[in-house]
Amino acid sequence: MTREEEDRLVARVRNGDEDAFEKLVLENQKKVYNLALRMVGNEDDAFDMSQEAFIKAYNSILCFRGDCRFSVWLYRLTTNVCLDFLRAQGRRSHSSLSYEDDSDDEKELEIPDERFSPETEVEKKELREAVHRGLMQLPKDYRVILLLREIDGLSYEEIGQALDLEEGTVKSRIFRARKRLCAILAADGNISERCASKKSRGV
């Protein structure tokens, strides 16, 4: 859906057209749901979070100023709903406390061997599962930013709009998130680890 189409539907919703909102829901539900699913880690909560995000969007659409795409704004609401939920969950994952500790990120990337490039479907599935588990161990802010990029396909500029971040921060945080995720995967033994950076040092 183009931005123009989105804007037209939003205008109709503002005028009380519920069917227009339904179109927006149908258009965005897959990305919203998957974003929520990977944020909260289970289907039941993801369902609730997605629903809450849509209801919130509908209720506050009069206050949506249109300075970014509706979908970007919607993903922002979704991430906020999920983050609030995770906080309320009592920090069930230790990752929420680890954001301050960025020391890992300063390490050079642990580069895995070839097993990181899965060839077969089974390998791909295994990796996918490992990545999703690793994702849940990421600090929440890293998880959010990586998901907005990978699931929702937002550009750095749009992510900046959604999370109120400078583009430069978006760039470096996504990079750090990827690095951290690779490190988690390596540390969990999902990939054999080999710190190639030792070899590359001094290049």
Place this chain on the structure above:
Amino acid sequence: MNDCEKYIELMSQMLDGELSEEQTSELRAHIASCEDCRKAFDAFTSVSEALSDELCEPPEMLAKGVMFKIRNHKKHRVVIGKFTTFAACIALILVGAGRLGLFGGSTGSPVALDAGMVSSEARSAPAPANKSIDSADGAKENAVLNHTEIQKGVKLEKTNDGTVYQLGFPLQNAELLDGTDPDAVHREPVWLFSAEKLQVYAGSWHSADELAENSGEKLKNDRFAAVADRGQIDALGELLTSEPDDTTKLTVDSKEFKDSEPVYTIYIPAQTAASQPPAAETKVGADSDKDSTTKTGSLKQSLESVKNSLLKNADDSKTSASPSPSPAAGDTDEKRLKPPRDMTISVYYVNGEIWCVAQLVDDGRANASAPSSETDVTPAVDCRHCRWSRILYKATGSPEDLDAFMAQLRSAKTETITESCTGK
């Protein structure tokens, strides 16, 4: 940062399509020549693919549920407009009263008490989210209420009258509004929509007694706006209206509210003849929306007749201690339910959400924590006036929107604020 590290950072951007062609070809050339970077690139690519491929299909009920809630809710919110709360109250009371036999001539007290207990019991023992079927069983047991106690996470249930409820929204509102559950901590500030004027304070509002007692501590009330414009009050009402929330562990006594200053406090003066609202310092947008009362005229009339009959039934059990709201009797020019007592709504920001503590301004009569048994069994109409002294609820609006609204309220003395937020 060595060269490889630099290239690896660029890889992240390349995957995201954020590199120029020139940078991309330089990076590709390096990857082709550097084994480690190729592996790193493979790793990044694999992780990226693993994250983004095979997105799950959302449950079919997601969109349906959202639209169900919206359409169901909108019946109250939009059609009835600013009579949202009042009308929903009346509708729900009507249903509830009918079920409880309040129209049968008796006060219905024992039944009302029972219903309240069933309801609060059901709430205080939440079923695990995945045991949705329990809800349907609960419906049969609680047949007196004839609606399902829907727990969070329930996708869809049918009640015995064939009505489909989704995620408890209608039911929660029932409890929000009709006051059948004395333990419910989340209710709507019914007076917000019906207020004729509001005072807005930054931070806390202190009573004259408090100010006098603590004169050494530099307590002061920082009022920055007085609002009398219907549109503005409604806009504020939309931001601060309650959002059903059954996930929270917050209570009115949580430290978030007990130990912190509110961001804003809204003071809603009573509008009974007996009490005088504090004088407004600044009138903002003084042209009150008189037309709005005519739009819903016929609706109001029909609601009025319902309300009259309810009040008639309620008359017998009114306690002398309760302030007399008498919203119907003698109230010819304005048929809205009016605040019978001064109240404040303290606005807190918690985790990016607005939470409000609505509180009746203590005039020595409020005693919600220990209601007499007489009060306890008073039919719903009276509950809404006197049962509580403090209620906590989560508001629909976002802190950013409220701040924006307040900022405009602070600055704009003449222009109407409603335009920016209502889009009309």
